Amino acid sequence: MIEQDLKTLEEKSIYIIREAKLKFKNIAALWSMGKDSTTMLALARKAFLGKIPFPVIYIDNSIDFPETYAFREYLAKKWNFKVIVGHSEIKPDLVGSACCGKNKPETLKKIMKEYGFDALIVSIRRDEHGVRAKERYMSPRDKNFRWEYKNQPAELWDDYSSKMDTSGHIRVHPLLDWNELDVWRYIKQERIPINPLYFSRNGFRYRSLGCTHCTIALKSNARSVDDIIRELRTTKQEERSGRSMDKESEYAMLRLRSLGYM
Amino acid sequence: MAKTGISEIADTLWKEPSEANWKRFAKALPKSGIVYYRAVYQNGGKLNRAQDLTKSYVELYDSKEKLVAKVPIFKRDGGKITGATYYMKGLLTVNRPEEWVK
Numbered sequence: 001m002i003e004q005d006l007k008t009l010e011e012k013s014i015y016i017i018r019e020a021k022l023k024f025k026n027i028a029a030l031w032s033m034g035k036d037s038t039t040m041l042a043l044a045r046k047a048f049l050g051k052i053p054f055p056v057i058y059i060d061n062s063i064d065f066p067e068t069y070a071f072r073e074y075l076a077k078k079w080n081f082k083v084i085v086g087h088s089e090i091k092p093d094l095v096g097s098a099c100c101g102k103n104k105p106e107t108l109k110k111i112m113k114e115y116g117f118d119a120l121i122v123s124i125r126r127d128e129h130g131v132r133a134k135e136r137y138m139s140p141r142d143k144n145f146r147w148e149y150k151n152q153p154a155e156l157w158d159d160y161s162s163k164m165d166t167s168g169h170i171r172v173h174p175l176l177d178w179n180e181l182d183v184w185r186y187i188k189q190e191r192i193p194i195n196p197l198y199f200s201r202n203g204f205r206y207r208s209l210g211c212t213h214c215t216i217a218l219k220s221n222a223r224s225v226d227d228i229i230r231e232l233r234t235t236k237q238e239e240r241s242g243r244s245m246d247k248e249s250e251y252a253m254l255r256l257r258s259l260g261y262m
Numbered sequence: 263m264a265k266t267g268i269s270e271i272a273d274t275l276w277k278e279p280s281e282a283n284w285k286r287f288a289k290a291l292p293k294s295g296i297v298y299y300r301a302v303y304q305n306g307g308k309l310n311r312a313q314d315l316t317k318s319y320v321e322l323y324d325s326k327e328k329l330v331a332k333v334p335i336f337k338r339d340g341g342k343i344t345g346a347t348y349y350m351k352g353l354l355t356v357n358r359p360e361e362w363v364k
Contacts, residue, residue: 063345066353204357212301212347217357
């Protein structure tokens with residue numbers, strides 16, 4: 001995994017977050033309590049002098065890890081930001097990606113409509129998945145949350161498009177250029193609090209977090225941030241190999257994202 | 263399995279996983295000595311339908327990783343089934359063993 005210059009990555013991400021706050025009237029951020037979205041919140045705090053100036057949305061499907069719920073309350077209090085919790089229900093007869101594809105976007109749609117948000121900051125990275133690599137820094141979605149991945153605005157010379165269909169919204173992706181190792185190096189550098197599930201217990205740890213159902217612990221002895229950084233420098237295992245939805249078919253993620261999944 | 267206050271609440275939860283009983287469980291948890299949990303799902307962790315939650319459960323362990331009780335993983339409000347892991351807030355996972363990872 002390539003180790004990029006953290007200062008350059010940080011500057012670009014802060015620039016994108018500030019641009020987004022300036023360009024859109026009503027912006028929010030999605031927070032899954034994973035390492036990426038927590039890093040994004042740390043960047044937002046840095047961009048706005050210690051305060052997160054937008055609400056943070058968390059979609060609770062009611063079967064998340066107990067550690068995740070505890071971390072949510074701990075960090076929201078410590079960093080003093082507003083969390084909007086959306087409750088998604090697990091619906092019968094939906095399997096794996098269908099469950100994520102239906103439940104989370106449906107709940108998000110309701111929140112977006114209720115609060116009238118016109119932009120959402122989402123902490124995806126290009127190196128996570130081939131489909132996420134197709135994303136733009138500012139990516140339009142239509143009123144049904146659909147993503148036209150075959151028809152996206154060009155982003156040349158750091159010129160980002162904030163135009164959208166009036167009924168839709170824009171997804172802002174400030175961490176697109178980062179890789180997993182960069183995120184962990186930044187967590188170490190900035191001492192960002194992190195969900196304890198990432199650290200090894202009984203020889204297993206979670207490398208990518210979802211709900212208790214679809215997230216599987218992977219073999220690892222990394223008990224600290226330093227251990228994780230060391231592990232990532234040599235591992236050949238994919239980051240999302242513990243996420244069941246990614247294993248269904250090559251196109252499962254493409255289908256999910258085109259339908260509005262985060 | 264040692265019989266403790268939490269075991270009695272666990273029995274009640276299996277009979278009636280209502281919000282009131284889950285709140286009782288959450289209130290009793292900090293003084294119960296339970297530190298770890300393990301979520302055990304049917305079908306190797308794959309969710310086929312919401313009803314599968316009713317067959318799944320959570321094992322609760324003390325600080326020496328000794329099994330204390332098993333509780334359901336869902337809450338039932340009328341006919342509606344939702345997950346209930348929120349009420350186990352504060353517990354730490356005992357990660358799933360290798361045979362469940364496959």
